[in-house]
Amino acid sequence: MWKSYLLMISVLVVSGCASSDNQQAEFDKSLYSGKPIEALTNDEPPKTEEEAISRGDAALTNNNVDLALYEYLRSMTFADAKHKDKTLYTVGRIHLAKNDYQLADRAFRAALEQNPNHTGSLEELGKLNTKQGRSDIGESYYLRAINADQLRLGGTPNMKSNNINSENVQNLLFDDNSPIHAYIGLGVLLDIEGQHQLAQTLLNRALDIKTFDVNALISIGYSYYMSEDYERARYYTNLALKQKPNDEKAINNLALIAIAHGEPRQALSIFNRHMTEPEALNSVGYFLILKGEPDEAIPYLQQAINKSPAYYAKANENLERALEMIRKERDTSKVTL
CATH class of the missing domain: 1.25.40.10 (Tetratricopeptide repeat domain)
Known part of the structure; x- marks a missing residue:
């Protein structure tokens, strides 16, 4: 009888363990x-x-x-x-x-x-950290995503922040499932650092992965704008607009390219696609100031003020800035003489 009792206890313990294994975890x-x-x-x-x-x-x-x-x-x-x-x-x-x-x-x-090699999560953490101003952490996640992809494709996962160069990027394996946003994000970060050629290599690889990706096209267009290659900048930005005609970032970039190329009237026409006329006039004036051409900016800013009293404060502030720049230039030239 005692043996039977022990056997019953052992059966209960075993069955209890088995049912415990089948239990669900608590909802998180x-x-x-x-x-x-x-x-x-x-x-x-x-x-x-x-x-x-x-x-x-x-x-x-x-x-x-x-x-x-x-x-x-x-x-x-x-x-x-x-x-x-x-x-x-x-x-x-x-x-x-x-x-x-x-x-x-x-x-x-x-x-x-x-x-640890889930590329989608690595990409998103790269974007999140970059968006919140932690670009060094964002870069590390982008690199991890690219390395995870090399592992998936049978390549060598050896991309690090201290060995990113055009040759290494061009040797990376890729297919349609490669982490395009990691390439774009890393390219944009390098562009901000002034490494335009390397950024363009990464962004071109993103376009190898997906030929008409709008974000890649906009980013490489802006990179060429930053490196003053305005023809290529215009070409890639127009390609982006063919894919997404109302993309405000692409429209603004196209206007910036026109201003940099000495075509402010064309920039005004481009801004007018998604702005009121006073806003477009103010924007052209503002970017001409940034370009270092305050005298060219003044007529646009005056028109913005005249066309919209409600817009007066912003355009007037930019006008004062343009006039102050001209005064300083005159004072500097007098001292030089």
């Missing part, structure tokens, strides 16, 4: 934000990770973002969950769409805990 509320969970659904809980993900996909398709977020997070409570890195990446993208950058950052970093 730290990555959820939205409507109260109780108000989201009355459906039976999902039985598998795949079912929860499928529910999340359906909710996202129906633009029910909070329910999608809830279902995706529920998919990670299963002990045998295999897609946590991809799910956390999707969760991060949802938080980005909701402009919740803190939770997005947390989700992407959690994805990297599951898979």
Whole structure:
């Protein structure tokens, strides 16, 4: 009888362990934000990770973002969950769409805990940190994304901040799934540092990955503008506008290129595409000031003031700045004489 009792206890212990292994983890509320969970659904809980993900996909398709977020997070409570890195990446993208950058950052970093080489999360962390002024951290994530991609493609993941050069970039392996945003982001950071040729090499590689990517076209156009290659700058910016005719950044860049090329009237016409006439006139005047041509700026600023009393303050401030620059130039020339 005693042996039977011991056997029963051991069976209970074993069965208890087995049921514990099958238990789901607790729902992680730290990555959820939205409507109260109780108000989201009355459906039976999902039985598998795949079912929860499928529910999340359906909710996202129906633009029910909070329910999608809830279902995706529920998919990670299963002990045998295999897609946590991809799910956390999707969760991060949802938080980005909701402009919740803190939770997005947390989700992407959690994805990297599951898979340190998840290129999408590495790219997004690069963009997030760069956007928030932490360009050194942003650069490190972009480099990690490129290295992770080399590992995927069977290459050598050896890109570091101290060995980025045109030859190394041109030797990188790539395909249609390579992290284009990492190449663009890194190129833009190098452009800001004044390394225009290297930036253009990276941005050209981004265009190898996706020929008509608007962000890559705008970025390389601006890079050529920065390096005073205005013909190429205009060419790539116009290509971007063919893909996305109303892109304000591309329109503004095209106007800047026209001003740099000595064509302020053309710049005015370009600005007029998405600005009122007084705003366009003020913008041309402002950029002529930045170009060091205050005398050319004055007529545009005066017209802006005349056409819109409501716009007077801003244009008048720029006019005063232009006049002050001219006065200083005259004083300097008198001293030289």
